[in-house]
Amino acid sequence: MKNKPTYWSTGRIGRSILLTAPMVLLIGLMLSGNLAGGQSYVHTFSAVVALLFFVSMFWMMIYTGRTDRWRAVVFIIGALLFCISFISNLIEVRSSMTFSDAEQLTCTIPFCHIVTTMVIIPAAIKQTIIFPGSLVEGYASISSMLVIVLGFSIVIGRGFCSWGCFYGGWDDGTSRILRRPVIRRVNSAFRWFAFAMLVLMALWSAESLSPKYCEWLCPFKAVTENERIVDGVTLVKNIVFYTLFVVLVVVLPLLTRKRIQCATFCPMGALLSLFNKINVFDVRHRADLCINCGRCDKACPMLAIENHCPTLTCSKCGRCVDECPTGALRYHVRGTSPDRHFTWARTLYIYPAYIFMVTLLGGSFVNGLALIINLFI
Amino acid sequence: MKKIISFFAYLWAALGTIIILAVFIGMGGWQQLAMRLPFMRIDPVFTGGTVVDTLQVDSVMVLVHEPVFPGLFSEGDEGFVQIDVRQCPTDTLRLDSLPVAGNVIALSLTPASAMANDLSVTEFARISDGWIVRLELKKLD
Numbered sequence: 359m360k361n362k363p364t365y366w367s368t369g370r371i372g373r374s375i376l377l378t379a380p381m382v383l384l385i386g387l388m389l390s391g392n393l394a395g396g397q398s399y400v401h402t403f404s405a406v407v408a409l410l411f412f413v414s415m416f417w418m419m420i421y422t423g424r425t426d427r428w429r430a431v432v433f434i435i436g437a438l439l440f441c442i443s444f445i446s447n448l449i450e451v452r453s454s455m456t457f458s459d460a461e462q463l464t465c466t467i468p469f470c471h472i473v474t475t476m477v478i479i480p481a482a483i484k485q486t487i488i489f490p491g492s493l494v495e496g497y498a499s500i501s502s503m504l505v506i507v508l509g510f511s512i513v514i515g516r517g518f519c520s521w522g523c524f525y526g527g528w529d530d531g532t533s534r535i536l537r538r539p540v541i542r543r544v545n546s547a548f549r550w551f552a553f554a555m556l557v558l559m560a561l562w563s564a565e566s567l568s569p570k571y572c573e574w575l576c577p578f579k580a581v582t583e584n585e586r587i588v589d590g591v592t593l594v595k596n597i598v599f600y601t602l603f604v605v606l607v608v609v610l611p612l613l614t615r616k617r618i619q620c621a622t623f624c625p626m627g628a629l630l631s632l633f634n635k636i637n638v639f640d641v642r643h644r645a646d647l648c649i650n651c652g653r654c655d656k657a658c659p660m661l662a663i664e665n666h667c668p669t670l671t672c673s674k675c676g677r678c679v680d681e682c683p684t685g686a687l688r689y690h691v692r693g694t695s696p697d698r699h700f701t702w703a704r705t706l707y708i709y710p711a712y713i714f715m716v717t718l719l720g721g722s723f724v725n726g727l728a729l730i731i732n733l734f735i
Numbered sequence: 736m737k738k739i740i741s742f743f744a745y746l747w748a749a750l751g752t753i754i755i756l757a758v759f760i761g762m763g764g765w766q767q768l769a770m771r772l773p774f775m776r777i778d779p780v781f782t783g784g785t786v787v788d789t790l791q792v793d794s795v796m797v798l799v800h801e802p803v804f805p806g807l808f809s810e811g812d813e814g815f816v817q818i819d820v821r822q823c824p825t826d827t828l829r830l831d832s833l834p835v836a837g838n839v840i841a842l843s844l845t846p847a848s849a850m851a852n853d854l855s856v857t858e859f860a861r862i863s864d865g866w867i868v869r870l871e872l873k874k875l876d
Binding site for chain 2: 384387388458459460462463464465479480481482483484485486487488489490491493494499500501502504505506509510512513514564565567568638639691692693694695699702703706707709710713714717
């Protein structure tokens with residue numbers, strides 16, 4: 359136990375405040391649009407609550423030296439409020455959370471980052487985007503989402519899945535409901551299924567020139583938007599969406615305490631794993647400190663640990679780092695010694711990762727919170 | 736050497752925060768930059784393709800798009816032509832009563848090798864000020 363790394367700000371209020379102070383300004387900047395005048399009192403109040411919440415969670419992350427515990431709180435609440443905000447926005451714009459042929463033919467469907475996996479081949483061969491969305495204007499335009507995916511993945515790699523993906527919070531949340539897993543062993547080889555999904559979806563979408571994962575398999579259609587049921591085909595699609603959501607996002611994560619949808623089914627997760635190869639941050643295993651207790655294997659929600667070492671599919675959530683009793687697992691900057699300055703490495707990682715999380719979830723967090731408050735007043 | 740590599744590694748890691756901020760703050764500029772990429776256009780399968788003819792008959796405006804024959808490497812044998820019927824607030828649309836039917840579509844099809852297949856409708860949708868209709872096309876040998 360004596361080797362467990364002690365982050366230099368841990369338990370020290372002054373240093374924690376010093377490290378948190380820049381984040382207060384940055385979060386304020388991210389939420390500036392919501393904090394500015396001209397909004398309703400409820401909206402401004404929600405923005406202030408969001409600011410205090412984000413800052414306090416970051417402060418706890420710095421003060422306690424634990425990453426995953428506080429990240430997960432923001433991530434899960436953010437995902438829930440994102441869906442509330444997204445659905446209410448759809449209802450406001452088109453009076454329904456379903457879309458019809460009209461929205462598809464007028465190219466007004468919001469672009470989600472998972473579609474990126476399906477547009478790559480046609481973009482390379484045909485030089486077109488196979489999605490009925492808007493290139494620049496409107497909510498979640500194609501250009502903005504592509505910039506977000508590329509820009510943020512370069513910096514945090516597959517950290518995208520644990521720090522910003524507005525879907526990931528769902529199965530992260532359900533995987534934490536039970537204290538002990540009902541299904542104790544899940545073969546980590548299942549994570550390669552996500553790569554098979556990536557290849558299959560990329561090829562199928564290219565062949566048919568339409569985003570097949572979105573059309574047929576995305577479980578998160580159940581909590582965002584889905585196709586209006588007008589015939590047998592759309593009925594089957596909706597049954598598939600809701601079934602996959604219940605099985606992959608609720609039941610299996612609940613029973614296994616693993617993020618089954620993200621780890622084994624999401625093609626975007628597989629694509630982002632490849633960004634881990636070019637990413638400067640990773641989680642490093644120090645064999646000399648490892649006591650082979652296996653806590654990291656059990657804790658990892660992404661099935662990414664093999665022989666106590668994080669692998670390509672690590673989403674840098676920090677759970678193994680928090681769980682490791684000897685500090686054998688730690689955040690690390692590639693090209694540097696894992697023995698020295700590990701607290702710097704962690705701080706250097708959680709800064710951009712947390713800003714990314716606030717950037718992606720902050721706006722919908724405020725809107726979702728304002729909607730809930732409005733329900734009660 | 737190790738120290739130099741470490742220095743640049745930490746520098747690159749520290750730049751991460753600046754890159755994330757730059758992505759967020761400069762989103763408008765990055766979007767404009769992204770729009771210059773050669774693949775940044777929606778596939779005609781979804782947009783219906785370029786409008787090649789515009790007709791105004793009474794109060795109704797009809798936009799006829801170029802024929803689209805979807806295919807990854809080359810054009811397929813089957814496709815569609817999209818017709819936007821604008822300024823047409825009626826709740827029903829009779830295709831055969833429209834000036835676009837038959838001859839107009841045939842005239843607008845640039846390659847004479849394509850023909851409309853008995854005006855069989857593959858997709859149609861009501862939009863705010865009219866209708867969007869897609870008619871099935873088959874390439875002639």
